[in-house]
Amino acid sequence: MSVRAILTEGGRHFVTALSIGSLTGDKVYQELFDLTTEAEMGHIALSRSADLVVVAPATADLIAKLASGLAPDLASTALLATDKPVLLAPAMNVRMWNHAATQRNVAALMADGIHVVGPNDGEMACGEFGPGRMAEPDEIADRIASLLGAETLLSGFKALVTAGPTHEPIDPVRFIANRSSGKQGYAIASALAQAGANTVLVSGPVELAPPPGVKLVKVETARQMWSACEVELPADIAVCSAAVADWRPVNAANAKLKKRDAVPNIALTENPDILAGLARHGAKRPSLVIGFAAETDDLIANAKAKLASKGCDWIIANDVSTGIMGANRNRVHLLSASGTDSWPEMSKTDVATRLVARIAEKLGKHAA
Numbered sequence: 001m002s003v004r005a006i007l008t009e010g011g012r013h014f015v016t017a018l019s020i021g022s023l024t025g026d027k028v029y030q031e032l033f034d035l036t037t038e039a040e041m042g043h044i045a046l047s048r049s050a051d052l053v054v055v056a057p058a059t060a061d062l063i064a065k066l067a068s069g070l071a072p073d074l075a076s077t078a079l080l081a082t083d084k085p086v087l088l089a090p091a092m093n094v095r096m097w098n099h100a101a102t103q104r105n106v107a108a109l110m111a112d113g114i115h116v117v118g119p120n121d122g123e124m125a126c127g128e129f130g131p132g133r134m135a136e137p138d139e140i141a142d143r144i145a146s147l148l149g150a151e152t153l154l155s156g157f158k159a160l161v162t163a164g165p166t167h168e169p170i171d172p173v174r175f176i177a178n179r180s181s182g183k184q185g186y187a188i189a190s191a192l193a194q195a196g197a198n199t200v201l202v203s204g205p206v207e208l209a210p211p212p213g214v215k216l217v218k219v220e221t222a223r224q225m226w227s228a229c230e231v232e233l234p235a236d237i238a239v240c241s242a243a244v245a246d247w248r249p250v251n252a253a254n255a256k257l258k259k260r261d262a263v264p265n266i267a268l269t270e271n272p273d274i275l276a277g278l279a280r281h282g283a284k285r286p287s288l289v290i291g292f293a294a295e296t297d298d299l300i301a302n303a304k305a306k307l308a309s310k311g312c313d314w315i316i317a318n319d320v321s322t323g324i325m326g327a328n329r330n331r332v333h334l335l336s337a338s339g340t341d342s343w344p345e346m347s348k349t350d351v352a353t354r355l356v357a358r359i360a361e362k363l364g365k366h367a368a
């Protein structure tokens with residue numbers, strides 16, 4: 001594998017071009033309008049010359065530039081111009097990482113399909129402790145390997161993912177919904193597509209950009225979600241991450257309910273259970289059906305019960321009492337007939353990547 005490095009102005013305060021170049025065995029690119037660089041390889045060609053672009057460490061400043069589409073120097077220009085996958089390994093002070101602006105920027109970049117590894121919790125150069133420490137080089141190397149090797153891992157497989165909440169109308173202006181952001185499901189659809197699966201994402205109303213390379217089917221209600229899923233069968237893999245409303249009003253009013261009238265008594269009826277429906281579909285059952293269990297109490301016991309009652313193969317259990325709905329990180333447990341595998345807290349993108357690696361393994365595919 002050959003590595004070509006771009007050294008930023010900030011990076012030059014820590015390492016020299018000479019030391020980086022002696023490791024890569026190649027020229028180290030530094031300036032946007034360097035005449036020799038432009039004569040040898042224009043900055044646009046440089047941005048396309050690799051299979052993957054890795055930013056390690058990714059500073060708050062670089063992340064902000066990339067999230068806003070700014071390109072004042074060679075590194076940010078290459079990142080904006082590249083048509084290849086991008087992996088960021090953020091490293092910064094814990095408060096800078098936790099700052100709303102950084103979190104907003106990272107969320108926007110992840111929604112754009114940019115990969116993020118870390119940061120990890122730990123002691124930092126500034127003496128503070130918390131998330132902000134760059135992922136270990138081994139973790140970054142693993143991620144690079146899975147991103148490069150993953151591209152064809154699931155080619156030939158069709159994947160169906162549900163995500164987001166559903167909206168169940170009460171009248172033309174009101175509906176029953178929940179706090180699901182859709183981030184985990186979108187990350188899973190994105191990871192499946194990147195692994196080469198023909199991926200269909202059936203999504204309830206969310207504020208997220210469509211993941212690249214995914215067929216997005218937008219729906220509002222549970223019944224629409226079920227119909228959209230059925231149309232997409234047969235599929236090899238189904239991942240039901242949507243927070244489907246369990247109940248809908250029996251009769252949605254055609255006109256807005258008025259306050260001056262009596263407090264409405266809204267009769268509810270049960271919605272179709274999409275996960276159970278797919279898991280018990282008979283001939284068209286996907287060979288691997290994965291559900292989620294969003295629980296606030298007795299996480300593992302409830303998730304085990306759900307694994308049995310829904311008839312699916314795996315359940316990803318997560319504790320939703322801890323504010324993970326809408327957050328960028330998740331702590332999940334993978335339950336299957338062979339037991340429970342508890343994963344450490346990680347970004348939702350990392351959960352998705354890890355899940356896709358497990359799916360590929362289950363389907364007999366292994367990363368190179």
Ligand code: CTP
Nearest residue numbers: 240241242244271272273274275291292293294
């Ligand atoms: N699910 C579904 N259709 C429904 C309800 C849930 O496909 N009508 C799926 C979810 O996408 C998730 C799993 O079932 O994969 C579990 O969802 P969850 O909300 O945790 O459980 P429920 O079945 O709704 O049960 P409860 O709310 O009582 O915990």
